[in-house]
Amino acid sequence: MRLQYPSDIKIILVPCTGKVDLIHILHSFEKGADGVYAVGCLEGDCHYNSGNLRARKRVEQAQKILDTIGIGGERAQMYNLSSSEGPRFAQIAVEMDEKIRKLGPNPIKLAKKRAA
Secondary structure: OOOOOOOOOOOOOOOOHHHOOHHHHHHHHHOOOOOEEEEEOOOOOOOOOOHHHHHHHHHHHHHHHHHHOOOOHHHEEEEEOOOOOHHHHHHHHHHHHHHHHHHOOOHHHHHHHHHO
């Protein structure tokens, strides 16, 4: 099955979303990402017990920080899917892409362009 999702989405594989730290999310925005979303196991189905719950908390922390500094917390999201939900993964990718395009470019990226 070939899934179609926007080509500007970069997938970074990790053994567990619990390995995604708050600093990774924030660093993505610092480097110019317009949005970040993590896709982990269904809640209660994590192979590493609670990795997906830790990831959700970290994404929520990132959202608060992004709201505080004026970037917008809605640019960071967490989704839970089973490995058999490939079409849903592609649908989420399209929805996130549309949401981020409506929000516009990352304000940090714009500020760097203006400063240059």
